[in-house]
Amino acid sequence: MGEHAVTGLEKWLLDKTGKDIYFWNFQVLMFFTLFEVAAVFFTEIPGTSIAITRFMVWGILIVVGIIKGYGIAAYFMHLRGDPRIYTRTALFPVLFVLLMMWGIGLSNPEAITELPSWCTPDWDYATNR
Amino acid sequence: MMSGFNNHVDNSVWGRAVLMAGAILTIGIVAFAALGLGVGSVKHDEYMEAKGEYKEALKDTSLTESELYKIHHHEIDAHLSYLTYWVAGVTILAISGIYAIFLGVGGFFNSIQPQEDHGHDDHHDDHHDDHHGSASPIVFCAGVLLFLIGFPDFVEGMRALLSQGGTFAPGDMVLSTIGLTIIMIGVANWWREDLPFIGYGEQIATSAPFEGEHIRKAGLWVFIMSEVMVFATFFSSYLRIRTEWCTKWAFDEGRCGVGMTEGDIVMTASDYLRPDGHAGTGDFWTMLPGAVNTFALIISSYTIVLALKTAKSKDWEAPKGALKFLLPDKKTAVRNYLIATLALGSMFIVLKLVEWSHLVAEGFTVGTVQGSIFYVATGAHGLHVFVGLLIMLYLVFKADTIGYDEDNGQGIEYFGLYWHFVDLAWVVIFPAFYLY
Numbered sequence: 075m076g077e078h079a080v081t082g083l084e085k086w087l088l089d090k091t092g093k094d095i096y097f098w099n100f101q102v103l104m105f106f107t108l109f110e111v112a113a114v115f116f117t118e119i120p121g122t123s124i125a126i127t128r129f130m131v132w133g134i135l136i137v138v139g140i141i142k143g144y145g146i147a148a149y150f151m152h153l154r155g156d157p158r159i160y161t162r163t164a165l166f167p168v169l170f171v172l173l174m175m176w177g178i179g180l181s182n183p184e185a186i187t188e189l190p191s192w193c194t195p196d197w198d199y200a201t202n203r
Numbered sequence: 204m205m206s207g208f209n210n211h212v213d214n215s216v217w218g219r220a221v222l223m224a225g226a227i228l229t230i231g232i233v234a235f236a237a238l239g240l241g242v243g244s245v246k247h248d249e250y251m252e253a254k255g256e257y258k259e260a261l262k263d264t265s266l267t268e269s270e271l272y273k274i275h276h277h278e279i280d281a282h283l284s285y286l287t288y289w290v291a292g293v294t295i296l297a298i299s300g301i302y303a304i305f306l307g308v309g310g311f312f313n314s315i316q317p318q319e320d321h322g323h324d325d326h327h328d329d330h331h332d333d334h335h336g337s338a339s340p341i342v343f344c345a346g347v348l349l350f351l352i353g354f355p356d357f358v359e360g361m362r363a364l365l366s367q368g369g370t371f372a373p374g375d376m377v378l379s380t381i382g383l384t385i386i387m388i389g390v391a392n393w394w395r396e397d398l399p400f401i402g403y404g405e406q407i408a409t410s411a412p413f414e415g416e417h418i419r420k421a422g423l424w425v426f427i428m429s430e431v432m433v434f435a436t437f438f439s440s441y442l443r444i445r446t447e448w449c450t451k452w453a454f455d456e457g458r459c460g461v462g463m464t465e466g467d468i469v470m471t472a473s474d475y476l477r478p479d480g481h482a483g484t485g486d487f488w489t490m491l492p493g494a495v496n497t498f499a500l501i502i503s504s505y506t507i508v509l510a511l512k513t514a515k516s517k518d519w520e521a522p523k524g525a526l527k528f529l530l531p532d533k534k535t536a537v538r539n540y541l542i543a544t545l546a547l548g549s550m551f552i553v554l555k556l557v558e559w560s561h562l563v564a565e566g567f568t569v570g571t572v573q574g575s576i577f578y579v580a581t582g583a584h585g586l587h588v589f590v591g592l593l594i595m596l597y598l599v600f601k602a603d604t605i606g607y608d609e610d611n612g613q614g615i616e617y618f619g620l621y622w623h624f625v626d627l628a629w630v631v632i633f634p635a636f637y638l639y
Contacts, residue, residue, distance in 0.1 A: 135634035
């Protein structure tokens, strides 16, 4: 966090609740961490008989990870409010991360036969061609 | 670091670092005596008893399979319970010993240096003098280089010293010990240069793309950028390898392993840790250390934000109620928030090693591909946490002596960026390695 004027959402939260954005960001991070662990801990959605499948967990972990990552980077690391050059610096490695993910996809043993269907769910080109 | 408009710091201040080192070591010894030797020895006796019972049960042909399983499970529980206390005790002793060495040696080294006289430096005018830079980071890096070159021999030497195999040869320890000594000198000198800094003379970048920004902040962000790459390498290696595995989870869902038996499937760390993971071992308690660690890092991210917010605040007021005793004035509040961050980070390391000891005891060792990538990735993260804690020791010392305020609070801010990054890396590592 640096020294910036309190505006927008930060000001609204401060005016309405008397607590600053760091406090609320902390609450959100704690809640989503609890949600993340619970998603793995429970085999069914509590109070229902709906099974929490592997892919549901996968989806929850990714979405929660994005929310938590944004909360930490934007508010605790103060990329929101700091000059844009810091955000660009932080995001620069993402290009390489995407390249690595692409490499993982292409170098997968099943890439030749499975990649098309893997990229586009329910598209059976790979098996029917 | 800064030779600008600095506080005059008397060498005797460093004597306080030696005292703090003594206090930290005392805490470590007491914790080890209580957890490792006290509760640990009781748990060890229980484990030995359970082990004996299981051995006897194996010879008893009248027992049913479920009875035998129950006795075996009791033995496993007793073993893990013993490991929890013993490893926690030893880890607290080890990390407090390292803290004490860094703080004590650094404090002693600086207290015996010739006293500098900042008050009569006629080359500088008060708020606008030049930044002279520092050689300490280069000295530190040279020490790290030597330490790492000698590290394989150092490990062998340590193994022999701890009676874990091999023959001890003093020569094995030389290069790494020289490296560690140079690291200590570099760090101590770095502290000495930073301690008097009260916030003036911060170097400002004069050219694009960081023009007008503090060079230390820009440098830290570039460093964080390189760290993202390091963790991305671990993560992508894991993903790449994992795409070839038929894990327990995928096997149970019928997504792979046609014709395979349970013995052929790959057991990942999460298969041991998830409540419905590895048959008979995963439950709420095996997941607990990782989950607690996740909360600990998030809370520590918040406490360091509070330390900075307090330091930067111009109109800080002591809270009312019970918190008033912990945060009676601004200087103490900043120090105590930093101590809380240090304590939470230390707890992270202790719980991590407890968890590792359980995983190893259950057969998830570094000798397998899935174990190797897990221990390397989570170990690299743990190392980052630990390095952060060593830096935080100094922040606590500075907060306790010189103090942080709205002028020099950026020291906490820049360290905070690194600490938040460590938290951010855990946001990725925890679900990928522990939950999925």
